[in-house]
Amino acid sequence: MFNYFKEAYNELVNKVTWPTFQQLQSSTVVVMVASVIFAVVVLAMDLSFENLMGAIYKTLGSLGR
Template identity: 45%
Template sequence: MNKITTYFRESYKELLEKVTWPTWPQLQSSTIIVLVATLLITLLVWIMDFVSSSILHFVYSLFGK
Protein backbone atom coordinates (compact mmCIF):
# COMPACT_ATOMS: atom_id res chain seq x y z
CA MET A 1 0.00 0.00 0.00
CA ASN A 2 2.94 2.29 0.68
CA LYS A 3 4.13 1.97 -2.93
CA ILE A 4 0.75 3.06 -4.27
CA THR A 5 0.63 6.09 -1.99
CA THR A 6 4.16 7.05 -2.99
CA TYR A 7 3.29 6.66 -6.65
CA PHE A 8 0.28 9.01 -6.41
CA ARG A 9 2.19 11.52 -4.30
CA GLU A 10 5.08 11.64 -6.77
CA SER A 11 2.73 11.81 -9.75
CA TYR A 12 0.91 14.78 -8.22
CA LYS A 13 4.20 16.50 -7.45
CA GLU A 14 5.40 15.95 -11.01
CA LEU A 15 2.18 17.42 -12.42
CA LEU A 16 2.58 20.53 -10.32
CA GLU A 17 6.31 21.13 -10.58
CA LYS A 18 7.74 19.46 -13.69
CA VAL A 19 5.02 19.63 -16.33
CA THR A 20 4.93 22.79 -18.42
CA TRP A 21 1.36 23.62 -19.34
CA PRO A 22 0.67 25.60 -22.51
CA THR A 23 -0.57 29.15 -22.31
CA TRP A 24 -4.06 29.96 -23.54
CA PRO A 25 -2.81 31.37 -26.89
CA GLN A 26 -0.58 28.32 -27.42
CA LEU A 27 -3.51 26.02 -26.68
CA GLN A 28 -5.76 27.90 -29.11
CA SER A 29 -3.09 27.80 -31.81
CA SER A 30 -2.51 24.08 -31.36
CA THR A 31 -6.24 23.40 -31.42
CA ILE A 32 -6.66 25.30 -34.68
CA ILE A 33 -3.75 23.41 -36.23
CA VAL A 34 -5.28 20.07 -35.21
CA LEU A 35 -8.71 21.06 -36.55
CA VAL A 36 -7.32 22.23 -39.89
CA ALA A 37 -5.19 19.09 -40.24
CA THR A 38 -8.21 16.92 -39.39
CA LEU A 39 -10.35 18.68 -42.00
CA LEU A 40 -7.64 18.36 -44.66
CA ILE A 41 -7.11 14.66 -43.97
CA THR A 42 -10.87 14.08 -43.96
CA LEU A 43 -11.18 15.87 -47.30
CA LEU A 44 -8.29 13.86 -48.74
CA VAL A 45 -9.83 10.56 -47.62
CA TRP A 46 -13.23 11.61 -49.00
CA ILE A 47 -11.67 12.48 -52.39
CA MET A 48 -9.79 9.16 -52.50
CA ASP A 49 -13.00 7.30 -51.61
CA PHE A 50 -14.99 9.16 -54.26
CA VAL A 51 -12.37 8.55 -56.98
CA SER A 52 -11.94 4.87 -56.15
CA SER A 53 -15.71 4.41 -56.00
CA SER A 54 -16.12 6.07 -59.39
CA ILE A 55 -13.40 3.92 -60.92
CA LEU A 56 -14.94 0.74 -59.49
CA HIS A 57 -18.42 1.70 -60.73
CA PHE A 58 -16.93 2.28 -64.19
CA VAL A 59 -15.11 -1.06 -64.17
CA TYR A 60 -18.22 -2.89 -62.92
CA SER A 61 -20.31 -1.22 -65.62
CA LEU A 62 -17.99 -2.65 -68.28
CA PHE A 63 -18.62 -6.21 -67.12
CA GLY A 64 -22.19 -5.92 -65.87
CA LYS A 65 -25.53 -5.70 -67.60
Protein backbone atom coordinates in the same frame (compact mmCIF):
# COMPACT_ATOMS: atom_id res chain seq x y z
CA MET B 1 1.36 2.97 -3.55
CA PHE B 2 0.79 6.20 -1.63
CA ASN B 3 4.32 7.34 -2.48
CA TYR B 4 3.64 6.77 -6.20
CA PHE B 5 0.58 9.03 -6.19
CA LYS B 6 2.41 11.62 -4.11
CA GLU B 7 5.29 11.73 -6.60
CA ALA B 8 2.92 11.78 -9.58
CA TYR B 9 1.03 14.73 -8.11
CA ASN B 10 4.29 16.53 -7.33
CA GLU B 11 5.49 16.03 -10.90
CA LEU B 12 2.23 17.31 -12.40
CA VAL B 13 2.18 20.39 -10.19
CA ASN B 14 5.86 21.36 -10.12
CA LYS B 15 7.65 19.83 -13.11
CA VAL B 16 5.17 19.84 -16.00
CA THR B 17 5.14 22.95 -18.18
CA TRP B 18 1.53 23.66 -19.10
CA PRO B 19 0.80 25.57 -22.33
CA THR B 20 -0.52 29.08 -22.22
CA PHE B 21 -4.02 29.81 -23.50
CA GLN B 22 -2.57 31.31 -26.71
CA GLN B 23 -0.45 28.20 -27.34
CA LEU B 24 -3.47 26.00 -26.67
CA GLN B 25 -5.61 27.97 -29.15
CA SER B 26 -2.87 27.81 -31.78
CA SER B 27 -2.48 24.05 -31.38
CA THR B 28 -6.25 23.58 -31.55
CA VAL B 29 -6.44 25.49 -34.83
CA VAL B 30 -3.61 23.42 -36.30
CA VAL B 31 -5.36 20.17 -35.33
CA MET B 32 -8.69 21.37 -36.76
CA VAL B 33 -7.13 22.41 -40.08
CA ALA B 34 -5.21 19.13 -40.34
CA SER B 35 -8.40 17.18 -39.59
CA VAL B 36 -10.33 19.00 -42.33
CA ILE B 37 -7.53 18.43 -44.85
CA PHE B 38 -7.40 14.74 -43.93
CA ALA B 39 -11.19 14.44 -44.26
CA VAL B 40 -11.12 16.08 -47.72
CA VAL B 41 -8.35 13.72 -48.88
CA VAL B 42 -10.30 10.68 -47.64
CA LEU B 43 -13.47 11.99 -49.34
CA ALA B 44 -11.60 12.45 -52.64
CA MET B 45 -10.16 8.94 -52.40
CA ASP B 46 -13.59 7.49 -51.61
CA LEU B 47 -15.29 9.23 -54.53
CA SER B 48 -12.49 8.26 -56.91
CA PHE B 49 -12.65 4.63 -55.83
CA GLU B 50 -16.45 4.63 -56.14
CA ASN B 51 -16.26 5.98 -59.72
CA LEU B 52 -13.46 3.59 -60.65
CA MET B 53 -15.34 0.56 -59.34
CA GLY B 54 -18.53 1.72 -61.07
CA ALA B 55 -16.68 1.93 -64.39
CA ILE B 56 -15.12 -1.50 -63.88
CA TYR B 57 -18.47 -3.10 -63.01
CA LYS B 58 -20.15 -1.41 -65.98
CA THR B 59 -17.42 -2.65 -68.35
CA LEU B 60 -17.47 -6.18 -66.97
CA GLY B 61 -21.26 -6.23 -67.00
CA SER B 62 -21.40 -5.36 -70.68
CA LEU B 63 -18.84 -8.06 -71.54
CA GLY B 64 -21.04 -10.80 -70.11
CA ARG B 65 -23.96 -10.09 -72.39
